[in-house]
Amino acid sequence: MTDKTDGKTKKSPLKLILLALGALAFSGGGFAAGQFMSGPKLSPSEEVLRLIESSSLAGAAVTGGSLASGEARPNGLPTLYHEFPEPLLSNLAGSRRFLQVGVGIATRQDEQVIAHLVTHEMALRSDMLGVISGFSEEDIAGTEGRTRLADAIKTAINTRLEQLTGRAGIEDVFFKSFVLQ
Known part of the structure; x- marks a missing residue:
């Protein structure tokens, strides 16, 4: 998924989008797990x-x-x-x-x-x-x-x-x- 043009490597936009979505999903899952593990806050x-x-x-x-x-x-x-x-x-x-x-x-x-x-x-x-x-x-x-x-x-x-x-x-x-x- 890389193109070589003039000796430089280009990454396809689809790969960048998938990478960004994966990072977002991973961090969102970590946040959700932290909220679940901390439980409800009581006075x-x-x-x-x-x-x-x-x-x-x-x-x-x-x-x-x-x-x-x-x-x-x-x-x-x-x-x-x-x-x-x-x-x-x-x-x-x-x-x-x-x-x-x-x-x-x-x-x-x-x-x-x-x-x-x-x-x-x-x-x-x-x-x-x-x-x-x-x-x-x-x-x-x-x-x-x-x-x-x-x-x-x-x-x-x-x-x-x-x-x-x-x-x-x-x-x-x-x-x-x-x-x-």
């Missing part, structure tokens, strides 16, 4: 709801049993975990330093407790910040200090959930991160 709140629904359909997030003893729960449901998406940052009492913590909770009840956490996240975050700001550097020192802080946060969450929903249900509070600045 963070929609993603949380999707995860809650999928965990309830799949039988929840973690195998059954209590965290301390490993015994099966009486209702047979697994321990459920929820992590607040953003870390909490608060000043400490009597100090110029700040504490930043990533907070997660555990419940041995049903998915409704997790749904209440998501629904009332703003009020719960406010309560947790209030608890943290009441602790001093000395109060949070060491493992015992962190345990006291976790217990105080658990009490605050359960108190607020009881007020708002008539039902508490948080058994444990965990720190995914714990940074004193």
Whole structure:
């Protein structure tokens, strides 16, 4: 499909068109595959709801049993975990330093407790910040200090959930991160 004229090679227009169409089809297929693989884009709140629904359909997030003893729960449901998406940052009492913590909770009840956490996240975050700001550097020192802080946060969450929903249900509070600045 090449013509030689005056020592120069000419490519036929048909070959150039087919080559261009092939490149276009190849790049379009790559774009389509990328869009398909990335899936639908959900907002963070929609993603949380999707995860809650999928965990309830799949039988929840973690195998059954209590965290301390490993015994099966009486209702047979697994321990459920929820992590607040953003870390909490608060000043400490009597100090110029700040504490930043990533907070997660555990419940041995049903998915409704997790749904209440998501629904009332703003009020719960406010309560947790209030608890943290009441602790001093000395109060949070060491493992015992962190345990006291976790217990105080658990009490605050359960108190607020009881007020708002008539039902508490948080058994444990965990720190995914714990940074004193």
